[in-house]
Amino acid sequence: MSMPPCHRVSRLPVVLTRSFARIHETNLKKQGVLPLIFADPADYERIQKDDRLSFAALDRIAPGKPVNVQLKHADGPRREY
Secondary structure (H helix, E strand, O other), rough: OOOOOOOOOOOEEEEOOOOHHHHHHHHHHHHHEEEOOOOOOOHHHOOOOOOEEEEEOOOHOOOOOOOOEEEEEEOOEEOOO
């Protein structure tokens, strides 16, 4: 049983990874989870286990458009993707 499409943005679950199998990506979408991949797969290696990710302007996302991700390392430095 799948959940209806989710249009809430304030607490939208997000999965960010190097890549998805097509069936896995479709299943996440059906469950109301936003599947995102890195434009540059090498950026995946820059994330550390205690980092915090913030996704800006999710209320304005559109198919094929990049999503701004802000990464804050536990030791302080920030990066944007």
